[in-house]
Amino acid sequence: MSEDLVAQAAQRSASVIELAQELIRRPSRGGIDDYAPVLGALEDWLSGRALPHRRLHDEAGQLVGLLVEITGGRPGSWWTLDACVDTASFGDESAWSFSPTAGDVESGWLRGRGAADSKLAASAFVHIAADVYARAESLHGGLAVLLDVDEHTGGFGGARAYLADPEAARPAGVMIGYPGMDEVVVGGRxxxxxxxxxxxxxxxxxxxxxxxxxxxxxxxxxxxxxxxxxxxxxxxxxxxxxxxxxxxxxxxxxxxxxxxxxxxxxxxxxxxxxxxxxxxxxxxxxxxxxxxxxxxxxxxxxxxxxxxxxPPFRLQDDEQPAAALIQAATSLGIAVRTKTAGPSNIGNLLAGEGGIPATAGFGVPYVGLHGIDERAHLAELPQVYAVYHQAVLDLLTGR
The missing domain is CATH 3.30.70.360 (Alpha-Beta Plaits)
Structure with a gap:
């Protein structure tokens, strides 16, 4: 991995955290809150950088996500970064030691519901899209960023709308931004x-x-x-x-x-x-x-x-996009192991939709996912950002 890419990731961190904070402060509990505010914050950010994006709706016309599409200047496969921006419910708010919508940083932790799952990843992915957009003409295929707001309901409406959209290029593979730095999830029951x-x-x-x-x-x-x-x-x-x-x-x-x-x-x-x-x-x-x-x-x-x-699914370590993600992590000195998860995830949905390969997890360390006092550790954010950025570039250049 080039030193320039690592330095760029470090420079990007402050902006990634700032957008993630804004997203956390806009509650988006699955099946409870209106999703327009959290998607509106993302739309404002994307529009401010002239990144091509559009809303996704389900068959009933309900807003279920945003899709960012960066088209390369050369023919090739499309790859997708995916992060949900709806969240689990707050549970017993009186048990939290801070507000579920705090969106603040305390002792190196980003705090609030969605910090871990997965608003920090959503922020990082749109920043990577902006980086890719700046050099799109030299890249093959394209990069899509799916921002789903129907994930925690179990409906996966954003993913379904994306896959059913006749205007969207079908992805050759998907990387899902669930947190956790020790493992790359490559399968699930x-x-x-x-x-x-x-x-x-x-x-x-x-x-x-x-x-x-x-x-x-x-x-x-x-x-x-x-x-x-x-x-x-x-x-x-x-x-x-x-x-x-x-x-x-x-x-x-x-x-x-x-x-x-x-x-x-x-x-x-x-x-x-x-x-x-x-x-x-x-x-x-x-x-x-x-x-x-x-x-x-x-x-x-x-x-x-x-x-x-x-259906169950499992990628081999040398299958894309797992191989690109593992190689990028290894090049930065991060030892990761592959894991087949017991719970199902959106990778199962993708496997059932024509066998689209997916990874479902590599991100910052976290505490309290779906529970009390959810927070994400920020010291590792530059490394995680650089790994995904490198993996995307490797996939779009055919390395």
Whole structure:
């Protein structure tokens, strides 16, 4: 990595922090706040530097993000930097030791909701776009910066709108700016989610008739699912390092004390792998449901309603854009390891949309992500900035 690039990153830090502070002071909790103010701050910054950008809307016309597009002067692939600018909720604000919208710097930490996830990254990425724009004529392909405001809802509306936009160049790969400096996330388990509805005759809880209620039938189904046989270690030779996982995440049924309910709903989350995919997950669930209905018959068959399905993904270390990011970090003397994450992330969505490769994490150290007193450590910001800048330049010059 050139000394000029490192020096430029150090010079950029003050401006990156200043914009990030402005973003943090504009609350943008997913599904709660109006996103126009936080996107407006970004639009003002981009317009002030004449960077080409436009709003993204979902099918219902709702504002779901901004897209910055820097076109190179030579043919080639497009690459994308992605950071969400909506955030998790504040939780118990009385438990915070500072305001969730403080946006200040204390003892080297940028403080407030979104400091770690991912307003600092969003600020860094638009600054990198400005750096790239200044030399775009010499570059191949193009750089897009996606600023999503429908990420923490789980809807990923900005990403979906970007991928569905006929005017946007389809990216050859995406680098997502989640925080954490020790790892580059190159994979994640997939998911298969469903709502299961269990039925039973309703009646008075004090009735002389013996009636097995829906909650009791649902409890038996939970036992069957929890005891289901999932593969342990990877068995397909893919090298995928994590096993599948099944979790019952919610049970809803009944009210009060005197009525035995006629239905009970379960939320089921199964994390999938190449050795245990969505079809395997659904087969396992339907087998357990059939066993329940045979053992404890109800007035109607138990209903399984699939809700969401994302495939697992994993990049090899020499695949782009992982290779460019790892190489750039190594050139700066930063030892990073690759990681396949247990939770799913936007990389799974991209994998399901035509197999777009993605990294999902390399950023500054952090504390309190999605929790109390969220903050991001700023001493490492110049290094993180330089790594992404170098990786982007390597991808746009075909190195």
């Amino acid at each position: 997939g998911l298969w989610r469903a709502t299961i509805t269990v039925y039973a005759p309703s009646g008075h809880s004090g009735s002389s008739r013996s009636v097995l209620g829906a909650v009791s039938r649902a409890a038996r189904l939970v036992q069957l699912l929890d005891s289901a046989d999932l593969p342990g270690s990877p068995i397909d030779g893919s090298g995928f390092p994590l096993p599948p996982k099944l979790s019952i995440t919610a049970i809803h049924g009944g009210q009060g004390f005197s009525v035995s309910p006629d239905r009970c709903e379960l939320n089921l989350d199964i994390r999938t792998t190449p050795a245990f995919d969505d079809q395997d997950a659904e087969t396992l669930v339907r087998k357990a449901v059939d066993e329940l209905d045979a053992e404890l018959p109800g007035p109607a068959p138990t209903r399984v309603e699939p809700i969401a399905c994302w």
